[in-house]
Amino acid sequence: MNMIQAINSAMAVMMERDPNVIVMGEDVGYFGGVFRATAGLQEKFGKTRVFDTPITECGIIGVAIGMGAYGLRPVPEIQFADYIYPALDQLVSEAARLRYRSAGQFTAPLTVRSPFGGGIFGGQTHSQSPEGIFTHVSGVKTVIPSTPYDAKGLLIASIEDNDPVIFFEPKRIYNGPFNGHWDRPAENWSKHPAGAVPEGYYRIELGKAAIVRPGNALTILAYGTMVHVAKATVEDMAIDAEIIDLRTLVPLDIETIEESVKKTGRCMVVHEATRTGGFGAELSALVQERCFYHLEAPIERVTGFDTPYPHSLEWAYFPGPVRIGQALKKLLKD
Amino acid sequence: MTADALRPNLPPLSLHVPEPRFRPGDAVDFASVEVPPAGAQPRPDTAADPASFHDLAYTLVRVLDDEGRAVGPWDPRLDPDTLRAMLRDMALVRAFDERMFRAQRQGKTSFYMKCTGEEAVAIAATHALSRDDMCFPSYRQQGILIARDYSLVQMMNQIYSNSGDNLQGKQLPIMYSSKEDGFFSISGNLATQYPQAVGWAMASAAKGDTRIAAVWCGEGSTAEGDFHSAMTFATVYKAPVILNVVNNQWAISSFSGFAGAEATTFAARAIGYGMAGLRIDGNDALAVYAATQWAAERARTNQGPTLIEHFTYRAEGHSTSDDPGQYRSAGEPGAWPLGDPIARLKAHLIAIGEWDEERHAAQDREVAERVKAAQKEAEKNGILGHGLHQPLDTLFDGVFEEMPWHLREQRQQMLDEEEASGRPWARKS
Numbered sequence: 001m002n003m004i005q006a007i008n009s010a011m012a013v014m015m016e017r018d019p020n021v022i023v024m025g026e027d028v029g030y031f032g033g034v035f036r037a038t039a040g041l042q043e044k045f046g047k048t049r050v051f052d053t054p055i056t057e058c059g060i061i062g063v064a065i066g067m068g069a070y071g072l073r074p075v076p077e078i079q080f081a082d083y084i085y086p087a088l089d090q091l092v093s094e095a096a097r098l099r100y101r102s103a104g105q106f107t108a109p110l111t112v113r114s115p116f117g118g119g120i121f122g123g124q125t126h127s128q129s130p131e132g133i134f135t136h137v138s139g140v141k142t143v144i145p146s147t148p149y150d151a152k153g154l155l156i157a158s159i160e161d162n163d164p165v166i167f168f169e170p171k172r173i174y175n176g177p178f179n180g181h182w183d184r185p186a187e188n189w190s191k192h193p194a195g196a197v198p199e200g201y202y203r204i205e206l207g208k209a210a211i212v213r214p215g216n217a218l219t220i221l222a223y224g225t226m227v228h229v230a231k232a233t234v235e236d237m238a239i240d241a242e243i244i245d246l247r248t249l250v251p252l253d254i255e256t257i258e259e260s261v262k263k264t265g266r267c268m269v270v271h272e273a274t275r276t277g278g279f280g281a282e283l284s285a286l287v288q289e290r291c292f293y294h295l296e297a298p299i300e301r302v303t304g305f306d307t308p309y310p311h312s313l314e315w316a317y318f319p320g321p322v323r324i325g326q327a328l329k330k331l332l333k334d
Numbered sequence: 335m336t337a338d339a340l341r342p343n344l345p346p347l348s349l350h351v352p353e354p355r356f357r358p359g360d361a362v363d364f365a366s367v368e369v370p371p372a373g374a375q376p377r378p379d380t381a382a383d384p385a386s387f388h389d390l391a392y393t394l395v396r397v398l399d400d401e402g403r404a405v406g407p408w409d410p411r412l413d414p415d416t417l418r419a420m421l422r423d424m425a426l427v428r429a430f431d432e433r434m435f436r437a438q439r440q441g442k443t444s445f446y447m448k449c450t451g452e453e454a455v456a457i458a459a460t461h462a463l464s465r466d467d468m469c470f471p472s473y474r475q476q477g478i479l480i481a482r483d484y485s486l487v488q489m490m491n492q493i494y495s496n497s498g499d500n501l502q503g504k505q506l507p508i509m510y511s512s513k514e515d516g517f518f519s520i521s522g523n524l525a526t527q528y529p530q531a532v533g534w535a536m537a538s539a540a541k542g543d544t545r546i547a548a549v550w551c552g553e554g555s556t557a558e559g560d561f562h563s564a565m566t567f568a569t570v571y572k573a574p575v576i577l578n579v580v581n582n583q584w585a586i587s588s589f590s591g592f593a594g595a596e597a598t599t600f601a602a603r604a605i606g607y608g609m610a611g612l613r614i615d616g617n618d619a620l621a622v623y624a625a626t627q628w629a630a631e632r633a634r635t636n637q638g639p640t641l642i643e644h645f646t647y648r649a650e651g652h653s654t655s656d657d658p659g660q661y662r663s664a665g666e667p668g669a670w671p672l673g674d675p676i677a678r679l680k681a682h683l684i685a686i687g688e689w690d691e692e693r694h695a696a697q698d699r700e701v702a703e704r705v706k707a708a709q710k711e712a713e714k715n716g717i718l719g720h721g722l723h724q725p726l727d728t729l730f731d732g733v734f735e736e737m738p739w740h741l742r743e744q745r746q747q748m749l750d751e752e753e754a755s756g757r758p759w760a761r762k763s
């Protein structure tokens with residue numbers, strides 16, 4: 001399966017198991033979503049469980065909160081993460097705090113799915129990575145898969161979770177992993193072990209990172225598309241790096257991170273989002289707080305630049321193998 | 335869990351989810367679309383109280399009848415030169431769309447959006463506005479630039495993100511911007527331009543200016559909160575603005591019912607705000623012209639905003655990334671009861687003896703040639719995907735007026751990266 005099919009399968013499995021799971025969003029019904037992630041679900045589960053919505057992101061999330069408060073488990077789709085901003089107030093001020101402010105009387109068990117990240121010539125309004133905004137908010141979980149297998153297991157766990165979850169789907173790797181070389185032939189999930197996705201139910205617990213490549217020279221913390229770019233770069237350069245795919249940013253698997261950095265003594269953080277105030281800043285602060293006496297070099301941050309995503313120069317913006325490679329050399333200098 | 339709450343003496347509730355009348359494979363019959371006769375609607379004085387003409391928000395103001403005659407009080411009585419200019423602009427937009435759509439299919443750019451069937455909406459409105467009025471378009475009003483004689487080559491440069499692109503390759507194709515031509519920078523985020531247009535109009539009023547603003551969004555976008563905030567501001571401050579809703583029946587795969595069309599019209603949104611509302615035949619260039627002219631006069635005489643619903647049809651896909659065959663009947667565009675805006679204006683000009691088939695055919699050839707020549711010219715500046723068109727460091731221009739230290743550092747990092755890449759400056763996009 002590719003990642004879109006895995007995500008589709010997760011929703012189908014959960015709708016089968018739990019009649020309270022519903023899917024809603026712009027174009028998700030009859031058409032099956034502009035990325036086809038919800039294809040066939042309306043046919044299978046009917047119009048009252050899978051439906052198109054008006055184009056109002058604040059409405060979609062506000063309504064999903066109400067449905068959640070009633071007892072449903074809505075899985076709203078925001079067509080592109082760039083369009084989550086109109087829904088920000090509902091997510092930040094409402095969904096994230098409903099449990100806290102009502103002392104548990106009301107909860108908002110929604111899973112907001114949204115494709116994010118660049119590399120598809122989407123220009124500045126179809127390419128952004130807003131995860132840092134949500135990790136900064138208390139009360140929402142943030143989940144980002146990097147493989148079809150993980151996407152399905154994590155989405156199932158997210159739908160089962162009783163807290164609001166933001167589930168960002170790295171659209172650059174919907175169809176295959178990406179090594180960061182935009183001018184080389186694209187890979188396909190069918191040739192990748194993580195593309196072997198079981199049809200039925202399984203879950204991957206939120207808050208558990210994956211060590212995608214064990215190593216001793218340094219630790220790379222990444223998520224989504226950047227896991228693949230980092231891995232390809234490290235392999236090209238034949239560096240004995242340990243790569244940790246965080247999988248969920250909140251809650252974060254701090255133990256795996258700490259253990260790894262204490263072992264390797266060096267740490268690099270990679271993400272595609274803009275640098276300043278990004279989640280990489282949080283990661284480096286955490287590593288600095290907890291592993292300072294084990295560090296043999298300053299923590300390296302490899303990120304997108306602090307500009308909007310430019311249409312024609314998107315590959316200059318993207319943190320590719322060269323940027324990662326230079327940071328690796330710096331990190332391993334002495 | 336729902337079953338626990340069921341009380342035996344009450345019927346279970348049911349959720350209504352709208353469904354369009356036709357899906358792929360269905361035969362199309364638009365008999366239920368009410369098309370009142372042309373010329374039947376009254377034209378209120380532009381100083382009239384909006385409460386006195388609510389009906390105009392529920393019907394369809396039409397000028398051109400089936401024989402191509404212009405009838406009724408809304409006939410703007412345009413001279414033949416203006417009519418021919420509008421026809422030429424509409425034909426030019428269509429030829430431009432055709433060519434750029436093909437350019438995208440040939441891999442010369444990443445994306446394109448046509449406005450086929452909606453040409454009258456932008457062209458006729460622009461002809462009815464003053465050259466210096468500020469337009470806040472959505473992505474389907476390329477006709478505004480065409481009607482203001484903006485350079486076709488410039489438009490294409492933007493579409494190709496090439497070295498001649500005045501937006502430096504920073505925007506998606508078709509997201510033009512020309513302050514000089516009263517064309518506000520297009521956003522990919524739907525409906526955000528609605529309150530911005532109202533703000534521009536309020537500022538113009540506050541300054542005692544004479545310029546007004548006009549804004550366009552699709553019917554699907556009226557669901558966004560921005561639309562409703564804009565309506566409130568516009569009515570509270572009597573902003574000199576024309577609020578256009580282009581109801582082309584489809585928002586990607588969602589039919590207009592998902593924006594509320596099953597319950598009422600989009601023009602009727604005006605009534606709750608105490609605003610003037612008109613629902614017009616958007617495939618009738620004369621109706622678009624007349625309504626815009628009327629709304630502009632209201633705005634210019636401090637009578638406040640007007641909401642105009644342009645009832646039209648999106649004859650082609652949403653964009654080059656869309657396949658409408660997946661969700662709507664292939665028969666829809668052909669069966670659309672309001673016809674084609676270009677054919678209708680052409681028929682009118684022929685009916686009044688100011689045009690003929692030969693001239694029309696010649697014009698079609700001429701606009702196609704013009705577009706082709708412009709494309710050749712634009713491609714001299716490059717197409718997307720062929721090397722580096724903008725100096726790489728322009729990536730950091732325009733984030734702020736002056737570049738702070740962290741961006742200077744990052745710019746240097748990027749330039750170093752380019753050198754280290756082993757094939758500096760040859761970057762393919």
Ligand SMILES: Cc1ncc(C[n+]2csc(CCOP(=O)(O)OP(=O)(O)O)c2C)c(N)n1
Nearest residue numbers: 026083522523524552553554555584585586
């Ligand atoms: C805030 C926001 N949400 C979602 C989208 C994705 N999107 C782009 S166009 C579109 C449909 C718009 O339909 P409509 O307003 O009717 O205009 P039309 O395309 O029919 O002219 C959607 C949902 C977006 N661009 N911005």
